[in-house]
Amino acid sequence: MNPYLPIRKVPLDYNGIGSSAFAVQMQHPETGERLPEWKEAGVVSNSYMLLPNEEVKNAAHQVAEECKIDFVHDKTLFNGRNFVYSMKSNHVAGEVKAGDDVALGMQFWNSYDGSKAFGFAMMLYRLVCTNGMMSKDHFNTYRFKHEPKSENWGDNLEQVVTNINNLVGGTYQLEDFINNLRKLSRTEVTMDVLGDIRHNHLQEIPVGIWGQIVDRFTH
Secondary structure (H helix, E strand, O other): OOOOOOEEEEEEEEOOEEEEEEEEEEEEOOEOOEOOEEEEEEEEEOOOOOOOHHHHHHHHHHHHHHOOOOEEEEEEEEOOOEEEEEEEEEEEEEEEEOOEEEEEEEEEEEEOOOOOOOEEEEEEEEOOOOEEEOOOOOOOEEEOOOOOOOOOHHHHHHHHHHHHHHHHOOOHHHHHHHHHHHHHHHOOOOHHHHHHHHHHOOOOOOOOHHHHHHHHOOO
């Protein structure tokens, strides 16, 4: 699905009775004999800062251009409502073990249904598998208060860039996170350890038939 289709916010009403909510609609392009049409992507309040995903992507590249290190686009995820734009650097922040480096990355998000406001977070990429890892305990998330086109956007931009550049120089939070990754890589997951995790820490997670079978062998 194209995440960069035109959008609009229109008021909702029922039999002429106005609502405080607004529908967010995406304009889907013409296909064959069907004309372009607007389809609902979500419902938000009037005060919700609705941004086209295109502006979020441009903001991500603007942040990247102001940083001390180079970032390139990695992944774009969009399910019709929620948008995630990830960028990866070649700056090695540390290593879990020999040949297992981690690099800095950043992720921007947006939504058309109000579930995720325009925001940002730093992350680490484990280069052996390119899966980004995020931690609320080690990397702060940031919610933007101003649109990229507003006159206050410069303050938001400066704060985010400063946070990123501080990480480039190394922080105790970053080193602590990498140390935890090293411990995790050295942990041997036996059936006893797996059973402890499943029954003492993940007991609220629902299971299917296969999960029920595995549970019988991990008590």
